Amino acid sequence: MKMTGAQILLKCLEREEVKHIFGYPGGVVLDIYDELTRTPQIKHFLVRHEQAAVHAADGYSRASRKVGVALVTSGPGATNTVTGIASAYLDSIPIVVITGQVPTALIGNDAFQEVDIVGITRPCTKHNYLVKDIKQLATTIHEAFHIARSGRPGPVLIDLPKDVVQASIVPKFPDGIKIKSYNPTYHANPRQVKRALDMIRVAKKPVLYTGGGIILSDAAEELTKFADTLQIPVTSTLMGLGGFPGNNPLWMGMLGMHGTYCANMAVSQADVLIAVGARFDDRVTGKLSEFAPHAKIIHVDIDPSSISKNVHVDVPIVGDCLDTLKQLNDLLHEMPAKDWAAARRPWLETVAAWEKDHPLTYTWSDTVIKPQYVVEKLWELTKGDAFITTEVGQNQMWAAQFYRFNKPRRLMTSGGLGVMGYGFPAAMGVQVAMPSATVIDIAGDGSIQMNIQEMITVVEYNLPVKIAILNNTFLGMVRQWQQLFYERRYSATPMGAPDFVKLAEAYGAVGLRATKPEEVEPVIKEALNTPKPVIMDFRVEPEECVMPMVPAGKAMHEMLLA
């Protein structure tokens, strides 16, 4: 039977088990939108800006383990997706972005709403396609999903010219996808794994430094087992939070620029550093030449290009984090038991002392709300079980420091690209994936204004997302740098905001405000009991800083503590 391009596309999405897509229509995707009316098994969420569609697909993917899908039109529709795509690329999130394109005969003519989106997104997608022939359509779509979700995951873009969508053929749907030039290594080389384990077993001061790879490969349990067995203290990147339980005694907190004193000192003193699914980002390492100066480094990553990119690695292991940790645990299991707790005692006591000397803390105030207190209360009142998204800046760091994530896939944040405006649309995507879960966007008054237009989307689809704005009337993180390094010259950081309570009401959502510390708890409780979207406007201390802080370019042990 003959099918149109639009029908083939939707059939392929069904075959990929896509249930939800986020998008925005336009001239060249009219046929796809028309076909959607006859495809009840796929629910489309109409956003108010294409960037939000991509962040929503990203959040959806992180929460659900599925490939997130966004559908937009050509030209500005396509260019508006770029920030979302770049964010998913840097965080290795599997999404497929489908863009309309002008008819093939017009490509290259500077036609209305034409843009070379394949050219534009080449450096920020894992791969991308322009489909010029309807015969390639089905295979291309399945390839795109395969590439997005396999190996080191990432965004894939498919550009579909209008005439391809309108043409029709008798389609052939491929049974399986094989790409001869693409074959990620999942199974780590057992010899390297053995070498790593030998090194770990004789280490006196080992540290596990884990990242988003733990979350993406669902390796949290194996990681916990490994760390518990060998009694190795664990720190993680922002992307790795929740990959190891925040209430486990071996947990040291996040490392890096706003990491804990304990984690940064432990890495600085470690003799063996085991990096699993992390990529030695500059926000983690600080001054590279002084990062983990005493440590032999073991690095597990599915992407060979991550290994020895920034630091020299002694034992490289290319493979899936889950597979590698399983191999390590199996090897350990075969070995004679040893009292690791006793062997590790001196090191763990040192670590505990660091933690005791300089815990994560803040100065309490009876009169002004401290932003950290809001995050602590959110954690307490949700029993640490909410899905948290963040914007970028101080709100993001306080969420990372004070919401003790115990489970993977509970924190959605734009870690690599650092996109202000990510958290709210991402929360929307999470809520679609997890309809009955509590989803909270921890936001700043600056970043929430970057995608505030989605308020109407969550109201319209009755997605009861909660937004907690830590409203300090500044672009807080930039202000913090100005305070610390630019003698308090607050250039372009004091920032006006609308009345968020009225704004929420104007959109048909609920707005709540707390201006004093004692109002924080009642506001959060009321928000959590409201089955609608809620904005909580917390008027917090305007000049609070995120501490500790490793100034950019400094070594990790050179932290500012307060």
Add this chain to the structure above:
Amino acid sequence: MEPRHIISVWVDNTPGVLSRVTGLFSGRGFNIESLCVAETMDPEVSRITIVTTGDEQIIEQIIKQLRKLINTIKVQDLTEVSHVEREMALVTVKAEDRSRAEVLRIADIFRCRVVDVSPSTYTLEVTGNYEKIGAVLNLLKNLGIEEIVRTGTLAIQRSKKE
């Protein structure tokens, strides 16, 4: 100066692949000294020969990043193996009166071919490795080069001799 590497990249012969490769170099701040591309015996596969410079860590990254491209089939650093390399230049040299014979003498010494003649110029085809082309051009420069066009370096691994 940092060591020169000749890297062969086998890629799918599809539109946009070259731009993926060159975009990777410019985006990550790697050098391209020269670049040649053409189809292989298999019309679905193209072979790109890139000459680049960098320390060991950079070359390792270049190779890994190239392998990471979905359209890349194989990457080989030919500098690491025994190989033959060639480059070609077409050079139009001033050749009037006295220098007319001198140009031909240089062409003869370096086994260049004369591919075009005019009353006041010769156009020479020079082939050889990077150094040889440099040596010829250096000599011809004194006689007056009017125009020059060069290919990038091509290289192929030497076959096993047993």
